[in-house]
Amino acid sequence: MKKAFLLLCTVLLTGNLFAQKTPESKSGWMLGAQSYSFRLFPFSEALRKIDSCGLKYVEAFPTQQIGGGIAGTMNFTMDADTRQAVKKLLKDRGLTLVAYGVVRAKDEAEWKSLFEFAKEMGIRNINTEPDVKQISYIGELAKKYKINVALHNHPKPSHYWHPDSVLSVIGTNPYLGSCSDIGHWVRSGLDPVECLKKLEGHVLGMHFKDLEEKAPKTHDVVWGTGVCDIPAVIAELKRQKFKGPISAEYEYKWENNGPEIAESVKNFRAIYLK
Template sequence: MTSSLSRRHFLKAGAAVAGLMAVPGAMAHSMTAGCGTTGTRPYGIQMYMVRDMLAKDFKGTVKKLAAAGFKQLELFGVGGSVSAEGAPLFGLSVDDMAAMLKEYKLSVPSVHINSDLEDIDYIREMGEKLDIDYFIEPMAGEFLSFADGKVTLNQPSTVEEVKAIAARLNKRGQTMKDLGFKFAYHNHNFEFDKVDGQVIFDIMMENTDPELVKIELDLGWVAAAGHDPVAMLKKYEGRVIGCHMKDYNDSLPLTDDPRFIIPEMARIGTPGDGKSDFPAIVKLLNKQNVKYRYVEVDVTETPFEDAVRGLCHLSALG
């Protein structure tokens, strides 16, 4: 798969097209507080979902998320973010963040990291002061290229290219282990394309050390790739340490709107708004004791409301 769009539009990927995400009746009311449903498991939010809110009022947004019932936060953009300048802490110090976590009884079990691990001291400080368990790579840099003002998604053309990605992930996992942390990889849909008749994601996982490279499975992107999230969880049982809890509705139209770097983003929504079997997903996650579960919708005009609605839906499932 190869997709190209202007860098100017890519930098605006956080903008939304409301109609593409909506399911009839889903937004019948605005959710500005918790749903009043107490589930048996804590749920978190991938902070990329509320990136614009964070940029305007980081402390206020964290307070609002805690009041809504979220227990875990997953930060993003360590090493820089092309769509949210200032991430991960938008001007706050690590000490400020640690104090907020204590005040609002929140945890940060994992963080998405985009850099080449250049600032080891900052990574160590963040990991230790915020009690981070996993640093997660959200997309292999080899899948992206920047040229002539455009961002291009590139599918590897040979198995050897994929194995080279796997070798680098092993090294990153070892670096994190040496620092006292753990490492995982987060998928999109394009890792489930094939090269030389083999699924890219399978090649990546078969050629990485399962003790050094765990999986944060993005359920929405799994569905977007045409796979059953439940089946994928079973396939990689024991290696999946967390999930991005996204729904997917293939009845919604795709779009060539350049604000969506990947067209299938137009079909991704909050849990309960699509066709994924979340009762079965939650039951299996409980059975497998997958601890980290983050609500996320990549592009939406109503991120907080969507996040809370997703939290309510999941909490009701147990």
């Protein structure tokens, strides 16, 4: 009887573990959400919303209020006690903080503080748009801490809007690369698949979007229903054997965009499995 009970517990536990696996995880993709998608809410509430969308990975942004009875924002200057409290928020939800940004630091000393924060919080990607003059020491810090620095592309005329501007500064440093925002590429008149091909081997993370139209001023739509050619993007990531964070960044219907993010995640996984 005891053996049967233990066997049943093992089966149930194993089933739960398997249930937590997602289709994309076998490719090393960490599909999650940028908490900026829920910028109208504190980080503690954003975590609940991310969890409800069927996601287990988080990208935090610096100016979001923490909430949950914790004072302050998600800035990397938070003190040790606040860091521990944030870790508990994540653990209680069963979520993993994998990326942080888009963030900047004013000088080498502040960048070192940012890397120390990322190391303590278990962050693997710092997403940023730094001054080109800072790249040399940022690259050295990235090597020292073994943390990726992914250059994000806001739409033109931001400095890193085009893949060529990323390639021109990263050199051969494996910890420098792209945080590829496919929606902003479309806003800048670029083809996201061609951009990914140009950056092959240097895509360290993603900001994932689908847009209503190919125009600078447009808005997010459920993935697979817009103009970003999500199936082709997913196919290209598979071809490149990409591994890393993919953050849903849904900048529309701010008051209640959780259902559309959840539908996007469902579509993403269906397309991935085709």
